[in-house]
Amino acid sequence: xxxxxxxxxxxxxxxxxxxxxxxxxxxxxxxxxxxxxxxxxxxxxxxxxxxxxxxxxxxxxxxxxxxxxxxxxxxxxxxxxxxxxxxxxxxxxxxxxxxxxxxxxxxxxxxxxxxxxxxxxxxxxxxxxxxxxxxxxxxxxxxxxxxxxxxxxxxxxxxxxxxxxxxxxxxxxxxxxxxxxxxxxxxxxxxxxxxxxxxxxxxxxxxxxxxxxxxxxxxxxxxxxxxxxxxx
Amino acid sequence: xxxxxxxxxxxxxxxxxxxxxxxxxxxxxxxxxxxxxxxxxxxxxxxxxxxxxxxxxxxxxxxxxxxxx
Numbered sequence: 635x636x637x638x639x640x641x642x643x644x645x646x647x648x649x650x651x652x653x654x655x656x657x658x659x660x661x662x663x664x665x666x667x668x669x670x671x672x673x674x675x676x677x678x679x680x681x682x683x684x685x686x687x688x689x690x691x692x693x694x695x696x697x698x699x700x701x702x703x704x705x706x707x708x709x710x711x712x713x714x715x716x717x718x719x720x721x722x723x724x725x726x727x728x729x730x731x732x733x734x735x736x737x738x739x740x741x742x743x744x745x746x747x748x749x750x751x752x753x754x755x756x757x758x759x760x761x762x763x764x765x766x767x768x769x770x771x772x773x774x775x776x777x778x779x780x781x782x783x784x785x786x787x788x789x790x791x792x793x794x795x796x797x798x799x800x801x802x803x804x805x806x807x808x809x810x811x812x813x814x815x816x817x818x819x820x821x822x823x824x825x826x827x828x829x830x831x832x833x834x835x836x837x838x839x840x841x842x843x844x845x846x847x848x849x850x851x852x853x854x855x856x857x858x859x860x861x862x863x864x865x866x
Numbered sequence: 867x868x869x870x871x872x873x874x875x876x877x878x879x880x881x882x883x884x885x886x887x888x889x890x891x892x893x894x895x896x897x898x899x900x901x902x903x904x905x906x907x908x909x910x911x912x913x914x915x916x917x918x919x920x921x922x923x924x925x926x927x928x929x930x931x932x933x934x935x
Contacts, residue, residue, distance in 0.1 A: 720869040721869065772911070777910055777913075848897060
């Protein structure tokens with residue numbers, strides 16, 4: 635009479651035993667059943683955990699939900715404009731939950747005039763309810779001013795540009811943005827910095843609208859991608 | 867005047883082409899204001915560039931006079 639293994643209960647015939655063919659076949663069936671992916675996973679789970687050398691669903695012992703915002707930006711939405719238009723609006727945002735947004739954009743100005751692109755919040759499109767402070771660095775020349783409208787971007791006629799804008803509502807409820815831009819080409823490349831603020835407080839950021847001051851001045855091929863920094 | 871826009875609903879992940887109607891008079895007013903602002907910026911930039919040029923010329927003359935250039 636043979637014996638049985640402790641884990642899978644496989645039969646081990648005695649050295650002098652004969653007629654154990656059925657037991658060996660039973661062993662094969664048992665092994666076949668136990669080596670499925672699900673069974674292996676269940677077995678691994680019994681030894682996984684801190685200090686196991688595996689700890690498979692955590693990073694440094696923490697689950698993803700415990701890592702908070704340290705895991706990077708999360709894309710909110712993106713759009714590549716298919717035909718010239720005047721504005722692009724992101725709706726259904728929740729700034730109170732997301733805290734900060736980062737907008738990356740490349741804008742083409744297909745018109746024959748230089749113009750600004752407003753950054754409106756919550757459908758508030760009265761330009762004089764915002765101020766912006768900008769500085770352009772163009773070769774050795776620096777130029778700056780404060781103006782009574784929310785031009786977050788500016789493009790001369792036919793010019794293409796690239797901007798990154800951080801957007802938030804401060805602790806007192808003021809809508810604010812700060813952007814940096816790279817516009818014009820080749821040996822005319824220029825650096826632009828801009829900061830904007832709304833004159834009155836808001837309770838949340840629910841929409842953001844980038845609107846050209848001249849119709850159809852957001853050219854086809856312009857791209858906008860909005861990220862939120864906080865993961866909740 | 868119809869202003870064409872794209873509305874991106876971030877919750878529904880839906881992009882919609884939309885049109886906003888404003889009166890021609892209102893659009894003309896906005897356009898004039900935008901042109902005025904653009905012109906003001908252009909003038910500001912020209913003034914600053916000229917200031918820089920003049921300052922640079924004076925600085926070079928001063929440095930030459932001091933024998934540093």
